[in-house]
Amino acid sequence: MTVMIDIANAEKTFTMHLQGGIMLPVVRGVSFQVRAGECVVLSGPSGAGKSSILKMIFGNYRCDAGRIDVRHQGEMTDLARAEPRLVLNARRQTIGYVSQFLRAVPRVPALDVVAEPLVAAGLSRDQSRVRAGALLRRLNIPERLWSLPPSTFSGGEQQRVNIARGFISEVPILLLDEPTASLDAANRAVVVDLIAAKKQAGVAMIAIVHDDEIRADIADRTVDVTSFAAAA
Numbered sequence: 001m002t003v004m005i006d007i008a009n010a011e012k013t014f015t016m017h018l019q020g021g022i023m024l025p026v027v028r029g030v031s032f033q034v035r036a037g038e039c040v041v042l043s044g045p046s047g048a049g050k051s052s053i054l055k056m057i058f059g060n061y062r063c064d065a066g067r068i069d070v071r072h073q074g075e076m077t078d079l080a081r082a083e084p085r086l087v088l089n090a091r092r093q094t095i096g097y098v099s100q101f102l103r104a105v106p107r108v109p110a111l112d113v114v115a116e117p118l119v120a121a122g123l124s125r126d127q128s129r130v131r132a133g134a135l136l137r138r139l140n141i142p143e144r145l146w147s148l149p150p151s152t153f154s155g156g157e158q159q160r161v162n163i164a165r166g167f168i169s170e171v172p173i174l175l176l177d178e179p180t181a182s183l184d185a186a187n188r189a190v191v192v193d194l195i196a197a198k199k200q201a202g203v204a205m206i207a208i209v210h211d212d213e214i215r216a217d218i219a220d221r222t223v224d225v226t227s228f229a230a231a232a
């Protein structure tokens with residue numbers, strides 16, 4: 001299968017400017033590939049650098065060395081060296097990021113929060129809302145909540161709105177940062193099914209999950225982040 005992500009010798013050191021410029025090396029020599037239709041789970045203890053690696057790929061954290069090649073519009077593109085405009089473009093068309101926290105715009109109803117990526121991709125508002133509703137229903141968000149802004153929803157409800165928003169778009173790469181963290185068993189099973197469907201559709205995924213059962217359900221391969229530990 002086609003390689004969608006090819007990370008080679010990526011490195012991250014945080015510089016704590018407010019603490020006299022202390023250097024905090026986190027990962028070094030990060031190298032692995034992800035193919036279309038594959039879900040790679042990052043493992044390793046708390047603080048090993050799993051989230052930092054996802055944020056480097058998404059461009060939230062600058063990569064200090066190495067390459068982060070991502071198949072964007074048919075070509076491998078090094079996002080570690082890309083201009084911000086290209087990174088933003090890749091986020092719109094190629095890479096989705098699903099964290100456990102919803103960053104919703106105030107006053108926007110849940111249905112529109114979920115439909116928005118499809119509208120942005122050019123689908124009509126009506127069609128986007130129909131698909132958003134189907135996904136919210138599948139994730140057990142009661143219809144009476146769809147017209148309300150999710151800011152007052154429970155933690156688990158907000159997380160499910162976030163999952164719906166992340167999974168509705170048709171990007172070929174998804175980064176999943178503990179997407180099932182505060183969900184009950186029934187909703188965790190829905191997320192496992194959604195991930196399986198993305199695999200079928202050829203989406204390449206990198207996931208962080210702490211639950212061993214879910215890891216076993218979704219992982220095609222595990223990459224142990226401790227092998228990339230950067231000694232201080």
Ligand SMILES: Nc1ncnc2c1ncn2[C@@H]1O[C@H](COP(=O)(O)OP(=O)(O)OP(=O)(O)O)[C@@H](O)[C@H]1O
Binds near residue numbers: 026045046048
């Ligand atoms: N923005 C930041 N500034 C400074 N240090 C950071 C920053 N982000 C992460 N770190 C540090 O990098 C190290 C790795 O953090 P990271 O969140 O990537 O670990 P993790 O493996 O995802 O942990 P967990 O499983 O607990 O979420 C930690 O020591 C953390 O304090």
